[in-house]
Amino acid sequence: MNxxxxxxxxxxxxxxxxxxxxxxxxxxxxxxxxxxxxxxxGKSFPAPQxxxxxxxxxxxxxxxxxxxxxxxxxxxxxxGDLTRGWGERASVARDYxxxxxxxxxxxxxxxxxxxxxxxxxxxxxxxxxxxxxxxxLPGSNMPAYRFLFEESKISGERSKDALDVAVAPGYQVxxxxxxxxxxxxxxxxxxxxxxxxxxxxxxxxxxxxDAAAEEEGQ
Amino acid sequence: MDPDSSLxxxxxxxxxxxxxxxxxxxxxxxxxxxxxxxxxxATVLGFIASVQLVQPAFLADCAWTTHGRIVPLARNxxxxxxxxxxxxxVLIWISARLCRAPAPQWxxxxxxxxxWNIGVKLGLIGIMIGQSTGHFLMEMPGYAAAVLFVSxxxxxxxVAIIYSRRREGNLFVSQWYGLxxxxxxxxxxxxxxxxxxxxxxxGTGQAITAVWYGHNIYALFLAPIALGAIYYLLxxxxxxxxxxxxxxxxxxxxxxxxxTFGGLAYLxxxxxxxxxxxxxxxxxxxxxxxxxxxxxxxxxxxLGGTPAGGSxxxxxxxxxxxxxxxxxxxMIKVFSVPQIYVTTQLTFVNEAMNQMHWxxxxxxxxxxxxxxxxxxxxxxAWPSGALITAHFxxxxxxxxxxxxxxxxxxxxxxxxINDVEAYPLFADISxxxxxxxxxxxxxxxxxxxxxxxxxxxxxxxxxQACFGGRVTDPTPLFPQPPVLxxxx
Amino acid sequence: xxxxxxNDFRREASGASDHDIQVVHGRMLANQEExxxxxxxxxxxxxxxxxxxxxxxAIYFIHNRAGLSEGLGLAxxxxxxxxxxxxxxxxxxxxxxxxxxxxxxxxxxVCVACHQVNGMGIPGAFPPLAAVDYVTGDEDRLIxxxxxxxQGPMEVNGVxxxxxxxxxxPSGTYNWSDEQxxxxxxxxxxEWGNExxxxxxxxxxxxxxxxxxxxxxxxxxxx
Numbered sequence: 001m002n003x004x005x006x007x008x009x010x011x012x013x014x015x016x017x018x019x020x021x022x023x024x025x026x027x028x029x030x031x032x033x034x035x036x037x038x039x040x041x042g043k044s045f046p047a048p049q050x051x052x053x054x055x056x057x058x059x060x061x062x063x064x065x066x067x068x069x070x071x072x073x074x075x076x077x078x079x080g081d082l083t084r085g086w087g088e089r090a091s092v093a094r095d096y097x098x099x100x101x102x103x104x105x106x107x108x109x110x111x112x113x114x115x116x117x118x119x120x121x122x123x124x125x126x127x128x129x130x131x132x133x134x135x136x137l138p139g140s141n142m143p144a145y146r147f148l149f150e151e152s153k154i155s156g157e158r159s160k161d162a163l164d165v166a167v168a169p170g171y172q173v174x175x176x177x178x179x180x181x182x183x184x185x186x187x188x189x190x191x192x193x194x195x196x197x198x199x200x201x202x203x204x205x206x207x208x209x210d211a212a213a214e215e216e217g218q
Numbered sequence: 219m220d221p222d223s224s225l226x227x228x229x230x231x232x233x234x235x236x237x238x239x240x241x242x243x244x245x246x247x248x249x250x251x252x253x254x255x256x257x258x259x260a261t262v263l264g265f266i267a268s269v270q271l272v273q274p275a276f277l278a279d280c281a282w283t284t285h286g287r288i289v290p291l292a293r294n295x296x297x298x299x300x301x302x303x304x305x306x307x308v309l310i311w312i313s314a315r316l317c318r319a320p321a322p323q324w325x326x327x328x329x330x331x332x333x334w335n336i337g338v339k340l341g342l343i344g345i346m347i348g349q350s351t352g353h354f355l356m357e358m359p360g361y362a363a364a365v366l367f368v369s370x371x372x373x374x375x376x377v378a379i380i381y382s383r384r385r386e387g388n389l390f391v392s393q394w395y396g397l398x399x400x401x402x403x404x405x406x407x408x409x410x411x412x413x414x415x416x417x418x419x420x421g422t423g424q425a426i427t428a429v430w431y432g433h434n435i436y437a438l439f440l441a442p443i444a445l446g447a448i449y450y451l452l453x454x455x456x457x458x459x460x461x462x463x464x465x466x467x468x469x470x471x472x473x474x475x476x477x478t479f480g481g482l483a484y485l486x487x488x489x490x491x492x493x494x495x496x497x498x499x500x501x502x503x504x505x506x507x508x509x510x511x512x513x514x515x516x517x518x519x520x521l522g523g524t525p526a527g528g529s530x531x532x533x534x535x536x537x538x539x540x541x542x543x544x545x546x547x548x549m550i551k552v553f554s555v556p557q558i559y560v561t562t563q564l565t566f567v568n569e570a571m572n573q574m575h576w577x578x579x580x581x582x583x584x585x586x587x588x589x590x591x592x593x594x595x596x597x598x599a600w601p602s603g604a605l606i607t608a609h610f611x612x613x614x615x616x617x618x619x620x621x622x623x624x625x626x627x628x629x630x631x632x633x634x635i636n637d638v639e640a641y642p643l644f645a646d647i648s649x650x651x652x653x654x655x656x657x658x659x660x661x662x663x664x665x666x667x668x669x670x671x672x673x674x675x676x677x678x679x680x681x682q683a684c685f686g687g688r689v690t691d692p693t694p695l696f697p698q699p700p701v702l703x704x705x706x
Numbered sequence: 707x708x709x710x711x712x713n714d715f716r717r718e719a720s721g722a723s724d725h726d727i728q729v730v731h732g733r734m735l736a737n738q739e740e741x742x743x744x745x746x747x748x749x750x751x752x753x754x755x756x757x758x759x760x761x762x763x764a765i766y767f768i769h770n771r772a773g774l775s776e777g778l779g780l781a782x783x784x785x786x787x788x789x790x791x792x793x794x795x796x797x798x799x800x801x802x803x804x805x806x807x808x809x810x811x812x813x814x815x816v817c818v819a820c821h822q823v824n825g826m827g828i829p830g831a832f833p834p835l836a837a838v839d840y841v842t843g844d845e846d847r848l849i850x851x852x853x854x855x856x857q858g859p860m861e862v863n864g865v866x867x868x869x870x871x872x873x874x875x876p877s878g879t880y881n882w883s884d885e886q887x888x889x890x891x892x893x894x895x896x897e898w899g900n901e902x903x904x905x906x907x908x909x910x911x912x913x914x915x916x917x918x919x920x921x922x923x924x925x926x927x928x929x
Contacts, residue, residue, distance in 0.1 A: 008401065011398040015478070018430075019409055023413060027419060029423075033420065040803055040807060063287070064287050068285065079560055101352040141271065143285055146279055200794035386725070390732075463731055491772070496772065499766070699719065
């Protein structure tokens with residue numbers, strides 16, 4: 001029996017179906033998703049990324065931060081993200097509209113970073129964490145990113161950008177351009193704006209079954 | 219008794235097979251060598267990555283070896299280096315043998331093979347120096363992807379020519395899988411690259427495309443070829459036809475249809491449309507259909523009696539791969555249950571499932587096929603039996619240790635992340651599961667021992683094939699197999 | 707190498723030839739209707755099993771399709787079946803805008819530099835806005851000043867000024883919309899003790915259309 005042509009046509013139809021359902025349908029759907037214009041604030045959300053933030057996102061991508069960090073705050077019924085203070089609300093698709101490379105991540109070896117800009121106030125905190133995580137957060141299993149910093153001899157006055165870390169006397173530690181961009185990106189990660197689709201708060205696990213039963217009863 | 223297969227002029231005549239084997243010998247042996255070398259590379263990188271999880275300072279001072287780059291390096295070396303090279307070797311062998319047709323000019327296939335490996339190296343260097351695209355299994359920069367695409371075109375065309383020249387009227391189930399995979403990969407690759415590397419999809423639509431691509435590299439290329447290898451080697455080694463062969467077509471089509479959406483389940487709970495998550499979870503449950511059919515084919519054949527040719531490495535690895543396929547299929551269903559994935563999602567369980575699919579199932583099946591193919595192409599027995607035994611047991615032990623440690627680590631990790639009161643600080647969480655990660659690192663070390671044995675054995679076998687003298691009549695080495703009967 | 711045993715670990719023997727595999731399996735497919743002992747149960751089991759799976763999974767999918775029936779576009783905002791856009795999503799089109807709040811923000815961004823937070827201006831340099839007839843009086847005059855700007859000597863509440871107020875209409879650099887102009891004017895007419903009427907967007911549009919010919923700034927004589 002010569003089934004070659006049937007296998008070929010079947011395989012083609014199957015992949016075409018898979019592509020239509022998984023890729024094309026979403027391309028169409030996401031095409032209609034736009035930033036939300038807030039007439040009260042006179043601005044659109046999410047806010048566009050300034051240049052340094054976009055460069056920082058590229059640093060985040062090329063260093064592979066997503067190997068250990070996710071960028072998705074999950075609903076109240078899907079774990080302890082909100083209780084842990086990783087976000088004020090769960091992430092929604094609209095939050096990521098300006099990300100050139102969306103880095104949802106798939107393993108939480110470190111904490112979620114989607115809302116990290118709201119958790120750390122000053123760039124100095126981020127620099128400390130990147131330069132010496134073990135000192136900034138005792139017990140942390142994050143590797144140090146010393147190569148994002150330059151150790152230089154102090155000539156004249158100490159630079160105002162120098163990190164407050166222990167180095168040999170007469171020397172200072174200065175963040176490089178890449179470190180500055182990365183920290184600008186991390187500080188930008190602050191999903192606090194309340195979109196129409198975030199107004200609904202999902203009930204926690206125990207309550208959710210009742211809510212579902214209630215809805216079905218209606 | 220089957221009258222057709224004992225015709226006076228047997229189609230199994232030795233000169234014909236010698237011609238076919240000679241036409242594929244050089245590229246297949248090259249693919250096998252390259253695959254084994256990449257396998258060792260990938261495991262070394264995987265070991266480094268797992269050590270870094272326990273000792274963060276290890277190789278952290280250089281941007282090229284930071285953990286975030288070692289992880290994609292290990293993954294890409296395993297899939298595009300080992301997985302694809304081994305898949306090409308197995309695909310070419312199965313196609314030429316089952317089509318009973320010689321391959322076209324082997325020199326051209328070899329050029330494709332060389333360029334494929336150059337492409338992988340370019341891609342890995344690109345990731346190392348910071349040009350990663352950041353999408354799962356698509357980390358290689360665009361120029362490396364272009365090289366891979368062109369070289370796949372050369373390799374794929376030579377396999378397609380084998381099919382077009384075929385002298386067997388029937389298409390065996392292994393050929394369905396092989397033929398379909400042959401056409402699926404370039405489409406999946408083009409769609410993924412066009413959407414994410416060369417074009418751009420907005421927002422989390424990127425994440426959907428990336429998991430679709432990443433899962434389909436497994437589900438529509440590596441897995442079909444591995445299944446094809448198992449379907450081929452079980453009757454070939456055991457001397458029994460596939461049990462319930464009538465159902466194999468159902469298994470084939472349902473596997474392809476549902477496995478292609480399986481990756482979307484990784485996004486359950488993520489900021490993507492709810493129907494996409496539901497589609498992924500539904501497909502994972504529908505995978506029970508191909509799992510039952512293929513499981514019936516495999517287990518029915520394996521348990522049908524004593525093997526005709528005694529035990530051997532090919533049969534052992536293939537059996538392990540077949541059982542790992544079924545176990546992985548069941549595990550994926552367990553981790554698709556909402557009450558369970560609340561804990562296990564975004565943890566090491568994802569990594570454990572990848573190891574289960576890529577290593578326990580696909581790689582073990584490919585290794586089994588390679589153990590069968592190489593002596594026949596080299597016309598010499600494997601140089602060392604001890605290295606084979608070492609490879610088998612260290613692979614079994616390594617896979618079990620790696621998967622078990624990662625699953626346990628993932629469950630501990632997920633439970634701790636969700637229990638905010640008991641583990642308020644993140645440092646407490648990592649301390650809670652780091653013991654299991656030591657186990658995973660030891661597992662990679664165990665795997666590495668066996669893979670070094672494998673590589674040494676392959677190098678010796680290739681040396682024998684080149685300088686061990688030509689064997690004009692391999693019949694004493696590989697005697698004519700007995701006639702296959704339907705009701706054996 | 708000379709070992710002829712079939713069970714050599716280093717070179718496994720085949721149990722069947724490739725041609726036999728093709729022929730036997732080809733025949734198995736061709737003869738699938740051939741009845742055999744205990745064989746007929748398998749199709750029955752498979753039929754039941756496959757249809758049960760399809761049935762159950764279809765129920766699961768339809769139950770969890772979460773907005774797929776609302777269209778692909780809206781579905782991108784619906785991540786779970788419990789989220790019901792009709793019930794839980796405020797309607798975008800009827801979001802009530804508070805003109806005072808928006809006006810206050812605009813004032814704080816731009817006007818405050820001259821007219822100050824308390825609306826008192828700087829005597830002799832920038833005129834006040836609180837308790838001034840130009841602000842609380844004729845609506846059209848006020849709109850006109852904002853659209854076209856004002857320059858030259860003038861007297862406000864008995865103090866002489868000789869300054870320049872930029873145009874916020876199309877001839878100036880701000881080029882505010884009718885909405886923005888109406889919000890900020892409403893704000894200054896109702897702040898700092900002022901209690902004048904609201905200025906509507908429509909009124910601004912009318913004035914803008916009526917004075918579209920003007921290319922120069924207003925002076926005190928035009929008021």
